Amino acid sequence: MLTLVPIAPIQAQDNARWRVAFWNVENFFDTSDDTLKADDSFTPQGDNHWTYKRYSDKRDKIYKTVAAMGWPDVMGMAEVENDWVLKDLCSYTPLRNFKYGFVHFDSPDERGIDCALIYRKDRFKVLEAKPIDVSDSAESFFTRDILMVGGVLMDKSEHDTCFLFVNHWPSKLGGAVADQHRLAIAKKLMGVMDSVQKAHKGALVLAMGDFNASVEEESIRKGLGFEEGSTNPLGFHNLMFQIPKGKGSYKYHDTWTCIDQMIANRNLRVEIFLRGYMLIPDPKYLGMKLNRTYIGLRYQGGYSDHLPLITFVP
Numbered sequence: 001m002l003t004l005v006p007i008a009p010i011q012a013q014d015n016a017r018w019r020v021a022f023w024n025v026e027n028f029f030d031t032s033d034d035t036l037k038a039d040d041s042f043t044p045q046g047d048n049h050w051t052y053k054r055y056s057d058k059r060d061k062i063y064k065t066v067a068a069m070g071w072p073d074v075m076g077m078a079e080v081e082n083d084w085v086l087k088d089l090c091s092y093t094p095l096r097n098f099k100y101g102f103v104h105f106d107s108p109d110e111r112g113i114d115c116a117l118i119y120r121k122d123r124f125k126v127l128e129a130k131p132i133d134v135s136d137s138a139e140s141f142f143t144r145d146i147l148m149v150g151g152v153l154m155d156k157s158e159h160d161t162c163f164l165f166v167n168h169w170p171s172k173l174g175g176a177v178a179d180q181h182r183l184a185i186a187k188k189l190m191g192v193m194d195s196v197q198k199a200h201k202g203a204l205v206l207a208m209g210d211f212n213a214s215v216e217e218e219s220i221r222k223g224l225g226f227e228e229g230s231t232n233p234l235g236f237h238n239l240m241f242q243i244p245k246g247k248g249s250y251k252y253h254d255t256w257t258c259i260d261q262m263i264a265n266r267n268l269r270v271e272i273f274l275r276g277y278m279l280i281p282d283p284k285y286l287g288m289k290l291n292r293t294y295i296g297l298r299y300q301g302g303y304s305d306h307l308p309l310i311t312f313v314p
Contacts, residue, residue, distance in 0.1 A: 015312075015314045016269075016312035016313060016314055017153070017155050017158060017160075017313060017314060018073045018074070018123065018124075018153045018155070018160070018312075018313040019069070019070060019072040019073055019074075019310055019311075019312060019313075020072065020073065020074045020075070020076075020164070020206065020208070020310070020311050020312075020313060021069055021072040021074070021075040021076070021273070021308055021309060021310045021311075022075065022076040022077070022078075022166070022208035022209060022260060022262065022308060022309045023065070023075060023076075023077055023078075023304065023306065023307075023308035023309070024077075024078040024079055024168070024209075024210040024260060024304060024305070024306040025058075025062055025077055025078070025079055025080065025304050025306075026079055026292060026293050026294075026303075026304040026305045026306065027042065027079050027113070027293060027294070028058060028059075028062065028077070028079055028080045028081060028085050029042035029050060029055070029081045029085070029112075029113075030042075030055060030081055030082065030084050030085050031043055031044060031050055031051065031052055031055050033046075034081075034082075034112055036112075037109075037110065037111060037112030038110050038111050038112070039081065039111060039112045042081075047297055048294060048297060048299070049299070054299065054301075057301065058293060059085070059088060059089055059093065060093065061302075061303050062089060062303075063089060063093040063094060063095050065273075065275075065278075065303060065308065066095060066118075067094065068273075068275055069273055069308065069310060071098050071120065072120075072310060073119065073120050073123040073124050073153060074117065074118075074119045074120075074123075074124050074153070074164065075117070075118050075119070075308075076115065076116070076117050076147070076164065076166035076208045076209060077115065077116045077117070077118065077166070078113070078115055078144070078166070078167075078168035078209060078210045079113045079168070080104065080113065080114055080115070080116040081112050081113060081114070082104070082106070082112070082114075083102075083104055086102040086104055086116055086118065087102070089102075089118070090102055090118060095118070098120050099120055099121040099122050100118050100119065100120055100121070101118070101119055101121050101126075102116055102117065102118045102119070103116065103117040103119070103126060103129045103147065103149050104116040104117075104147075105129075105130075105131040105145065105147065107131060107143075107144045107145040108133075108135050108142040108143070108145070109142060109143055109144045110142055113144065113168070114144055114145070114147075114168075115144055115145065115146065115147040115166040115167065115168050115209070116147065116166070117129075117147060117149050117164065117166055119151075122154070123153065123154055123155065124151055124152070124153055124154065125151050125152045125154060126149060126150075126151045127150050127151050127152065128148075128149070128150040128151075129147070129148065129149045129150070130148050131145035131146070131147060131148070132145055132146040132147075132148055132165075132188070132189075132192060133145055134146055134184075134185045134188060134189075136181065136184075141177075141181060143168075143169075143170050143181070143185075144167075144168040144169075146165055146166065146167050146185075146189060146192075146209075147165070147166040148163065148164070148165050148192070149163070149164045149166070150162070150163045150164075150196075151164075153204075153313065160204060160313065161200060161202070161203040161204070162203060162204035162205070162206065162313075163193075163196045163200065163203060163204070163205045163206070164206055164207075164208065165189060165192070165193065165205075165206070165207040165208070165209075166208060166209055167185075167189065167207060167208065167209025167210065167211060168209055168210045168212075169181075169182045169185055169186075169209070169210065169211045169212045169213065169219070170182055170185075170212060171212050172212055178212075179218065179219070182211070182212065182213055182219035182223070183218055183219045183222065183223045184223075185219070185223070186211075186219040186220065186222075186223025186224045187223050189207060189223075189224070190223065190224050190225060190232075190234065190236070193205050193207060193234075193236065193263075193265075194234045197234075197235075197265050204264065204265065204266060204313065205236075205264065205265045206262065206263070206264040206265075206268075206311070207261075207262070207263040207264075208260075208261070208262045208263075208309065208311075209260070209261065210259060210260050210306065211259055211260070211261045212259050213259060214257045214258060214259055215238060215240055215241060215258065215261070220238070220261070224236070224238070224263060226238050229241070230242075231267075235265055236263050236264065236265050237263070237264055237265070237266070237267045237268075238261065238262075238263055239261070239262040239263065239264060239267075239268060239269075239270035239311060240258040240261045240262065240270065242269070242270055243258050243270070243272065247272070248272070248307075249272050249306050249307040249308070249309060250290070250305070250306050250307070251282075251285075251289050251290055253285055254285035254286070254287075258272075260306055260307075260309055261309075262309055262311050264311070266313075268311045268312060268313060269311065269312050270309060270310070270311045270312075271309070271310055271311075271312075272307050272308070272309060273307060273308040273309070273310050274307055277291065277303070278290065278291055278302075278303050278304075278307060279291055280302070290302070290303075290304065290305050290306070290307070291303050292304060292305040293305075
């Protein structure tokens with residue numbers, strides 16, 4: 001029933017020239033063991049029994065979802081292992097027909113999962129890209145870099161300069177220590193974004209990602225400056241304030257929330273992308289839950305433990 005769905009499927013945005021998306025794709029690993037990373041469970045012999053068949057099914061579910069989203073011009077991604085899986089996705093699935101390329105840097109994350117960006121080469125031109133280090137080596141804390149990509153959105157008649165920041169902040173498993181790391185990362189991110197918008201007047205500056213924090217939490221309110229509402233003192237808008245309470249991109253127990261977020265210096269429209277196959281019944285907490293790849297060590301064969309976000313740039 002419709003009442004069981006966390007948010008309605010995406011609607012057409014007739015005035016939008018470009019679509020910018022984000023999706024935490026949940027453990028997009030290859031099947032090889034990287035001896036420098038803790039990825040052993042995602043091998044055929046590992047605890048998850050991650051075979052090529054399971055990998056290729058995961059890859060195909062990603063490209064089919066990208067297709068269902070209307071082939072976004074740009075899409076940030078979290079939980080991507082390496083260049084190999086991105087090349088496989090962009091070059092050996094129907095994404096190649098839409099000329100997708102990718103940007104990726106290896107990060108110091110101990111599991112080997114990184115942020116990445118895929119984009120349509122005829123719709124977005126990359127001018128610069130770099131990782132922003134947010135680890136704390138003094139505390140032996142290593143996490144995903146923020147991926148910064150500057151470029152130009154293009155169509156036949158218009159161009160729009162933009163700077164995109166793809167994030168995957170530390171999870172809540174670290175407790176109070178992780179809370180403080182998220183707060184520090186938030187302050188660093190907002191400082192860099194503000195510097196960029198001052199240096200590039202009129203450019204779109206947009207952060208997207210899995211922030212592992214909802215709009216009510218300290219890292220968002222204090223770290224990003226949204227204590228007074230959806231717009232902070234630096235002129236950035238938290239687009240997730242548009243999403244009604246009780247709806248979201250992620251479900252924890254019986255609660256849907258938006259730990260996936262988009263922050264921009266324009267008040268753009270954002271939606272959570274959903275198709276029915278991305279959910280399954282939730283007998284424990286009722287309603288529906290995400291159709292994820294794994295539940296613990298049990299292979300579910302689904303899509304992800306997050307729903308994608310899309311924002312529309314007019």
